[in-house]
Amino acid sequence: DTAVSQTPKYLVTQMGNDKSIKCEQNLGHDTMYWYKQDSKKFLKIMFSYNNKELIINETVPNRFSPKSPDKAHLNLHINSLELGDSAVYFCASSRFVGPGNTIYFGEGSWLTVV
């Protein structure tokens, strides 16, 4: 069983569309994250939720809206997609927020905006 699973794995869409990426973890973790990896492989945190509560919201355009219906799920909805949104989006989870905390990453969702 995949510990952190995201769907879809690949997504090609036109500019201006709205799309969602779903993420589920079966590790019983309290904390979930969205990271973005750009074309130069640079990884940056976007959001972090702990027990369904938003705790980190980096300087991300408000076209990006995370939603956590329960602590095992963290979905990412993106409105009015732009070319610059093309990237790999990784969902991740950890047991808690704090030191010594291994973060487990999903397989990534490859988003291409054309």
Place this chain on the structure above:
Amino acid sequence: ELKVEQNPLFLSMQEGKNYTIYCNYSTTSDRLYWYRQDPGKSLESLFVLLSNGAVKQEGRLMASLDTKARLSTLHITAAVHDLSATYFCAVDYSPQGGSEKLVFGKGTKLTVNP
């Protein structure tokens, strides 16, 4: 704001040789992580270093942390082709008034040649 710098960014080495990847960071932290990413794949946790002087070894890889120098190293011993991947260091950072988060370096793309 924390900056994490890895060097080199690209490393091509022969099988059987030794080499070290360096990770410098700009702000006090005593928690550092190393991840491996294969092309088109997710990030795999390699090491979690939680204190000054921490050293961890797994197979041909050994990681160390010097919090006073704000430096971590990932040493590769007698490299083999299977180690070819991109290696990321990430520093756990709590900005003043903000929540804890991981800040990643840009990654070191390692190619081990026969």
